Every structure is written in structure tokens, then in C-alpha cells.
Amino acid sequence: MQVQISYEVKDRLENVCLGILIYSAKVEESSSRFLELFQRTIEGLNNRYTMQDIADIPHIRSTRNAYKALGKSPSEYRNACEAMLRRIVKGNGLYYINNIIDVNNLMSVTNGYSIGSYNIELLSEPIELKRALDGEKYQGIGKDTVNIEHLPTLYDKKGAFGNPTSDSRRAMIQIGSRTIMSVIYSFDGESDLQEVVDRYCDLLRQYCSVDKIDIMMVR
Numbered sequence: 001m002q003v004q005i006s007y008e009v010k011d012r013l014e015n016v017c018l019g020i021l022i023y024s025a026k027v028e029e030s031s032s033r034f035l036e037l038f039q040r041t042i043e044g045l046n047n048r049y050t051m052q053d054i055a056d057i058p059h060i061r062s063t064r065n066a067y068k069a070l071g072k073s074p075s076e077y078r079n080a081c082e083a084m085l086r087r088i089v090k091g092n093g094l095y096y097i098n099n100i101i102d103v104n105n106l107m108s109v110t111n112g113y114s115i116g117s118y119n120i121e122l123l124s125e126p127i128e129l130k131r132a133l134d135g136e137k138y139q140g141i142g143k144d145t146v147n148i149e150h151l152p153t154l155y156d157k158k159g160a161f162g163n164p165t166s167d168s169r170r171a172m173i174q175i176g177s178r179t180i181m182s183v184i185y186s187f188d189g190e191s192d193l194q195e196v197v198d199r200y201c202d203l204l205r206q207y208c209s210v211d212k213i214d215i216m217m218v219r
Contacts (some may be wrong), residue, residue: 001124001181003218009129009152012069015062016152018129018218019113019184019193021200022120023210027178030102034207038096038106039143045088045109054085059112063164069149070131076083079185081115099208100173100180107184108199111192114164116154117182118171124157129218131159140166156185190217 064074086135132153140146204210
């Protein structure tokens with residue numbers, strides 16, 4: 001898979017990096033065993049954080065700073081990890097989607113990185129992380145039109161399809177046998193990125209019966 005970061009983004013965000021996992025999986029409902037882990041984790045996070053703590057979690061803080069550097073308000077357009085943690089701290093929990101997205105979300109809220117998972121079969125290479133253009137929008141998952149202008153956004157030949165706040169419907173993960181690209185958006189370098197990737201792989205193997213996983217670090 002050919003993935004790169006635009007010169008404009010690298011110029012504005014010195015420590016931008018993408019941790020990428022590519023794998024095939026049967027997408028289905030999460031097992032009860034995984035959901036028990038998921039729920040225990042949610043309860044632990046609810047007890048651990050207050051609303052005031054969330055913006056200062058290191059990887060969330062770096063994502064917020066990246067948004068500011070690109071000209072986007074991090075308070076009006078919260079990154080997905082921050083938004084999920086706010087739901088958790090309010091006591092609203094998280095929705096169960098499917099095994100791949102549930103693992104995606106568990107990894108995100110436990111590490112502070114926003115993570116997107118995309119159906120590779122619906123994408124066209126090359127893929128590039130760019131600063132979204134003025135006024136750009138797309139249809140979000142479970143949402144109406146999302147204003148993505150100035151967000152760090154993934155593009156393929158067909159246009160924008162994902163960013164750390166809200167992904168588009170075009171490459172969303174649906175039930176069935178799929179080839180998937182999961183992207184960890186890092187804006188503070190690779191400090192613990194390999195450790196997070198390794199844990200992500202463990203969860204995919206254990207709870208999604210994933211066998212082979214290709215890993216890339218894109219800088």
C-alpha cells in the first residue's frame with residue numbers, strides 16, 4: 001500500500017507520523033469475551049479521568065496542537081479519541097459496532113491516539129495525508145455532512161475519506177470478509193507508537209482471528 005504525508009503537512013507538523021496496519025479479517029459482532037474486556041476498560045477509564053483531564057492526555061494534546069497549527073479549532077472539531085473519552089467520563093459509554101471497530105476504539109481510548117480503520121477494497125492508491133482544502137466536506141459515518149476543511153485528512157484518487165475527527169462513509173468497515181487498513185494518527189512522533197502497534201496486533205489476533213498483519217510507519 002502506497003501511503004505518504006504531504007509536504008505541507010510535514011512542514012506545519014514536524015512530528016507527524018502514521019502507524020499503519022494492513023490485514024484481512026472477517027468483520028462480525030464482537031465476542032462476549034472481548035466485550036467483557038471492553039466494558040471493564042470503559043469503567044476503569046470512567047473512574048480514572050475527569051473531564052478536565054482529557055485535553056491534557058499527551059497524545060490528545062498533541063493532536064489538538066496539530067489542529068491549531070493547521071488552522072482548525074480543536075474544541076469545535078474534537079478528535080475522535082477525545083470525543084470518545086468525553087462520552088465515557090460523562091457515563092455514556094461507547095456503542096458496540098463490530099469486532100474491528102470495537103478493537104479500534106479500545107486501542108484509541110486506552111492510548112490517546114485517534115485511529116481510523118478503512119476498507120482497502122474501496123480505496124485507490126496512492127493515499128496521502130493532506131491538509132483539507134477550504135470549505136471541503138464529506139458525509140460522515142452516522143452523521144450528515146462533516147466540515148473537514150484544514151483537518152489532517154487522508155485522500156486517495158477519489159478524494160478525502162478519513163481524518164482523526166470523523167471518517168467518511170465511503171470506506172467504512174462493514175460486516176463480511178474485508179481487507180483493512182487501520183491508521184494510528186500520531187502528531188508527537190514515534191515515542192510509544194511501536195508498542196501501541198504491537199498491542200493492537202495482539203488484540204486483532206486474539207479477538208478478530210487475524211493472521212498476517214503488515215505494518216508500516218510513515219513519516
